[in-house]
Amino acid sequence: SGYSISSGFYCSWIRQSPGKGLEWIGYIDNSGSTNYNPSLKSRVTMSVDTSKNQFSLKLSSVTADTAVYYCAKDTQ
DSSP states (O other): OOSOGGGTEEEEEEEEOTTSOEEEEEEEETTOOEEEOTTTGGGEEEEEETTTTEEEEEEOOOGGGOSEEEEEEEEO
């Protein structure tokens, strides 16, 4: 809360698997434009809903996808 996605924010999705470093998944901007990590692109879908002021991440998961997932918010 406290900000509007429509104001020009974007989300970089990042994850950290147990005992491993950070891995960049990709980003999505407030207009829905995306850029995905090539190694995950076939399994990732990112979306934005400005009416709900939220970004979403869907990943066709496998056991190796167990991780903590973060959305790092920034301005364009």
